[in-house]
Amino acid sequence: MLSNIMKHYLLILAGYLAFVWQAALRPELAWNGYSPNFLVLALLLVMWLLTDIAALIAAAGLGLLSDCLATRSLGNDMLCFLVVANVLQTICSPRLVRHPGWLLGLVLLATILIEVSTTALRGTLNHEASMVSLRVLLTAVGDGLYTALLAALPVLGMIVWGRRVADSGHQAGLGRWHRLTNG
Numbered sequence: 001m002l003s004n005i006m007k008h009y010l011l012i013l014a015g016y017l018a019f020v021w022q023a024a025l026r027p028e029l030a031w032n033g034y035s036p037n038f039l040v041l042a043l044l045l046v047m048w049l050l051t052d053i054a055a056l057i058a059a060a061g062l063g064l065l066s067d068c069l070a071t072r073s074l075g076n077d078m079l080c081f082l083v084v085a086n087v088l089q090t091i092c093s094p095r096l097v098r099h100p101g102w103l104l105g106l107v108l109l110a111t112i113l114i115e116v117s118t119t120a121l122r123g124t125l126n127h128e129a130s131m132v133s134l135r136v137l138l139t140a141v142g143d144g145l146y147t148a149l150l151a152a153l154p155v156l157g158m159i160v161w162g163r164r165v166a167d168s169g170h171q172a173g174l175g176r177w178h179r180l181t182n183g
Contacts, residue, residue, distance in 0.1 A: 011046055011058065018042035019065045034142035036150050039066050039081075040111045044103065044151075047085060048094040059085035066118070073122060080117040084110055100158040107151045108144040115140035 018038040026035045039062050046058040063081030067074045088094065094106055119136050 007049060011049060014045055015042050015058070015062060015065065018062070019068075022066070023069055031146070032142075033139060034146045036147040037111050037114065037143055038147075040107065040114050040147055041151055043081060043085060043114075044088075044094055044106055044110060047088060048097075048103075052089055052093075055089070056082060056085055070122070076121045077118050080114060080121060084113045084117065087113065100155045100162070103155055104148045104151060107148045108141075111144035111147045112137075112140045115143050 018041060021038040026038065029035055043059055043062050046062065047055045050058060059081045060078050063078030064075075066077035066081065070077060088106065088110060092106070094103065097103055097106065116136060119140075
């Protein structure tokens, strides 16, 4: 029970940090027009650690935080985050991904879907013509690659940590087996 409560506190902290980094660091980290989307990283973390309904509620909260950074139309990003979270849960739930390397592909896919859908919805509601163009799609792919590049270090840490835990458990088991058979 304590670990479950601690997990929720850590997810709240991760969501807050993603929001602050999105507001403060995203413009500073822009490179050739591409910038990482920290809220998408928080979305995948939430979807990986929570159950389906709780993840959708958290996705709506992250979308609302993203809306707070937009200039107009509160609620657009919340809708897009909910739809993308539901699509990712339907296609391939991040909790079911066995290899952490596949998470980088999910980061790329989620970032592209979020960037394209939020741009298209804002353009539609603001009556701007042809918002979804090749330029928007290329920018979304660039943002996705940049975000996946930033996610590569934590994923690498997960892989190393998982191997260390597996190796330490495997060696302890061998030592115990060896002691049992020698004596």
